[in-house]
Amino acid sequence: MTINDFITEVYCFIDDEYKKLTNSISLRSRGFKPRLSDSEVITMEVVGEYLGHDKDTHIWKYFKNNKLDMFPLIGSRCNFVKQSANLWNIKQLLQSRLVECYFSYSDIHVIDGFPMPICHYARSSRCKSFKGTASYGYCAAKDEKYYGFKGHIIVDSNGVINSFTTTCPEVDERVAMLDICGKIKGLLLGDKGYISKDISLELLEYGVILQTPKRRNMQEDRPKWFLKFLRSKRKIVETVISQLKRIFNIQSIRVRDMWHMTNRLARKILAHNICTLINMKHGFNILDIEPLVN
Numbered sequence: 001m002t003i004n005d006f007i008t009e010v011y012c013f014i015d016d017e018y019k020k021l022t023n024s025i026s027l028r029s030r031g032f033k034p035r036l037s038d039s040e041v042i043t044m045e046v047v048g049e050y051l052g053h054d055k056d057t058h059i060w061k062y063f064k065n066n067k068l069d070m071f072p073l074i075g076s077r078c079n080f081v082k083q084s085a086n087l088w089n090i091k092q093l094l095q096s097r098l099v100e101c102y103f104s105y106s107d108i109h110v111i112d113g114f115p116m117p118i119c120h121y122a123r124s125s126r127c128k129s130f131k132g133t134a135s136y137g138y139c140a141a142k143d144e145k146y147y148g149f150k151g152h153i154i155v156d157s158n159g160v161i162n163s164f165t166t167t168c169p170e171v172d173e174r175v176a177m178l179d180i181c182g183k184i185k186g187l188l189l190g191d192k193g194y195i196s197k198d199i200s201l202e203l204l205e206y207g208v209i210l211q212t213p214k215r216r217n218m219q220e221d222r223p224k225w226f227l228k229f230l231r232s233k234r235k236i237v238e239t240v241i242s243q244l245k246r247i248f249n250i251q252s253i254r255v256r257d258m259w260h261m262t263n264r265l266a267r268k269i270l271a272h273n274i275c276t277l278i279n280m281k282h283g284f285n286i287l288d289i290e291p292l293v294n
Contacts, residue, residue: 006293007047007070009278014046015039017094034083035073041083042091042267044071049271050293054249054264056081088263095270099162102277106156107186110237111194113173115139116166116251117148129256137169151250151265152176154184155237159287160276164269166261174199181208189233239287240272247290248272 001009018039034041048059060077068074118134119127124147127134134148150169154162163180173193181188185207192213200210211230214220220227244250248268255261275289284292 001293003047003051003293004070006050006278007043007067010046010274011039011043013274013277014042014094017097018042018090021090021093021097034079035075036071036080036083038083038087038090040071040073041080042087042094042270044080045084045091045267046271046274049248049268050275050289052247052249054252054268055254056084084267085260085263088259088266091263091266091270095161095266095273098270098273098277099160103156103158103160103280106158106160108157108189108233109154109162109181109184109187110157110189110233111152111154111177111181112191112234112237112241113150113152113176113193114241114245114251115146115148115169116151116253117146118253119147121145121147130258133168133258135168135170150176152180153237153241153244154180154188155240157233157236158276159236159240161240161269161273164265166265178202182206184208187211189230191234236287243287243289244268244272 015037036044044059044063048054048062051062053059053062057077060074060080063071064074074080115137118129121144124136127147130148136145136147137150138145146169148169149166150171151164151166152173153164156162162184165176165180167176173190174196177188177190177194178199181203186209188203188208188210190210190212192215194210195212195215203210213227213230248271250265250268253261253264255264272289275292276286278292279286279289
C-alpha cells in the first residue's frame with residue numbers, strides 16, 4: 001500500500017478505538033484545546049516510528065514537510081512533543097485493547113529479554129541520564145557490558161506482542177516474568193534464564209505452564225518432538241525483537257527521564273502491533289511488516 005493509504009488505515013483504527021476508550025469524554029479539564037486531535041498525534045507517532053523517525057522532532061519534521069495536506073493543523077514542535085508525551089497511558093490502553101479485541105486468543109506464548117543501553121559503555125561514568133535508575137548489565141549476544149535497562153517481552157505464537165516491561169539489568173529475568181504474564185494462560189516458553197522450580201509451581205497455580213530448555217546437568221525426559229517445537233517457537237520472539245531493534249530502534253531511546261521513555265516504548269510496541277494487525281486484515285504474513293508500505 002502507499003504511505004497515504006497506510007496513514008489513513010492507522011488513523012481510522014486509532015480514532016475508532018480512542019473514542020471507545022474515552023467514550024467521547026474530553027481528557028482535558030482546563031486549558032486550550034490542542035489544534036491536532038489526540039488520534040492525529042498518535043497516528044503521526046505510529047507512522048513515524050514505522051518509517052524510522054523515532055525522535056519526536058524527526059516525526060514532527062517529516063509530517064510538517066511532507067504531509068501537511070493530511071495534517072493541516074500541525075502546530076509547533078514543542079506542542080506536538082508535549083501532547084505526545086501526555087498520551088503515554090492512552091497508547092498503553094490502545095495496545096491492550098488491540099490484543100484483546102482484534103487477535104484470536106492464543107494458549108502459547110514466548111518470553112525473552114534484550115539489553116537497552118542508553119549510552120556507550122565508555123561514557124557511562126559521565127552519563128547524567130537516569131541517575132539512580134539505570135545500571136550496568138551484560139549482553140551475552142555481543143559479549144560486552146552496557147549501561148542502561150533491560151527489556152522483557154511476551155509474544156503469542158503468531159508474533160503479536162502481548163506485554164512488555166523494562167527493568168534494571170541486574171533484576172532477575174524470572175522476577176520480571178511474573179510482572180508481565182498476568183494476562184496469559186497456557187504454555188509459556190522461555191530460555192534457560194527462566195528456569196526455576198518454585199516460580200514454575202507458582203505460575204502453574206495461575207494456569208501458566210512454563211517450559212524451558214534444560215541445563216547440561218539436568219536430565220531431559222521430554223520427547224524430541226516437543227524439544228523441536230520449543231526451539232521453533234522461540235524463533236518467533238527472536239524475530240519480533242529483531243524487528244523492534246531494526247525497524248523501531250527500540251535499543252535507541254534518546255530520552256532523559258522515565259516519563260518520556262515510557263511514552264517512546266509504548267508507541268513502539270503499539271506501532272509494531274498495528275502493523276501486524278494491518279497484515280492480518282489484508283491476508284499477508286502477520287510478521288512480514290517491512291514491505292507493508294510500497
